[in-house]
Amino acid sequence: MDEPALIKAAQRGGLDSFNTLVLAYQDILFNTALRIMGDEDSAADATQEAFLSAFRAIKSFRGGSFKAWLLRTVTNACYDELRRQKRRPTAPLEPETDDGEEMETPRWMADPAMSPEEEAEADDLEHAIQHCLDELPLEFRTVVVLTDIQGMDYKEAARTVRTPLGTIKSRLARARLRLRECLQGFWELLPAAFRLEEEGIRT
């Protein structure tokens, strides 16, 4: 894929060229949105909105990392979507038990109609991590997603969220500390292979 050529063609209005770029980056953008938003439907909406905004604004792209530029677009789309959801909340974030008390474990994320096996599968590492990510303030979550999940370096992350490098360092350290605290509560839920791996690191 000749990315610069495709970008130039897209800047001239070539939708086919832009769609080639969409196919190349849609997984990355969707995963970023998924980790920031916490649910697939909202993530898909934000991703679609991000690509739409990117096409409209592609003439303003002046070189550099196209991936970082797209990630900034999807981050903005997520912020917009979250703001919109906050204005018009549709469902409570935490479900309640029959007694009206809020559920605290990640087991609430499992479908009650699931079989025990499926339930065990649903209570896996991914759900535990997502739950902990959701607990983070939005700006911390975004930095963690960009650096630890998308593998960006600090400078790229700083450019993406338009924040000074020092703030990125600070937010990342705080976010990792909070995540550590949160994940300690779900240690038993981690897959056996991962636990062994982590135990190996410890020794």
Next chain:
Amino acid sequence: MTQTPSFRDVEKLSAYLDGQLKPSEVARLEARLKTDPELASVLQDLRETRGILRQLPQRRAPRNFTLTPKMVGQKPPLPRTYPVLRFATVLATLLLFFTFATNFMAPRLVRTAAPYPYGIGGGGGGGGDPEAALEAAPAEPAAPALEAPAGKEPTAPEMPAPAPTKMVPPAEDSARLEPTPGPFEKSGVQVTPTVETLTLQTVPDEAEQAKRLVRPISAMVQIMLAGIAILSGLIALLLRTFAIRQWRTKAK
């Protein structure tokens, strides 16, 4: 010496993990890590947390997020003749409606503008009282009548030259209303039309005049306008359909 790591220490440890510290800072931190087990423990916690996050599976996008021309508001390039044809269709249609309206309204307008000088037919609510009907009649038509020489039949201003009067009162109505005093009597002009004279003056031109007044715009013009509207509309539609189809094929 062991002491509880400060947030600044945690920040440095986090950056150290990601290789974001300067070499001098790295050397200093590594020296401290060797002597401070608590600091080493925090580093281990951060490393594990980062490791867990990196274990997150990358999901595939649930669908393709490619954009369609409709989503981005792109429109197919239409031929230059398209707007001209569309304009012609709209204009011809409007003119056609105008001709219908004109043909429909013309006789009514003429009737409203030209009053019956003798109160023939009673004119709506005034039929029962001839005096009241006369008073309600507009003053303008009476003026030329007053200027007319005595004994001459007064004519309405809208009337075409060959016909002295526009409206022909039916014989029986005229007969019934004959004794009714006309407006000219009031103003001192002696006008006493009889049934005979009214009938003689108006009947020969009536058919031709009515025909002219009812249809001021001929049917030929209307047919022509309808033809232009339909034809240009059809051509414009065909051009548009063809252009969209061609554009979609090209986009695929």
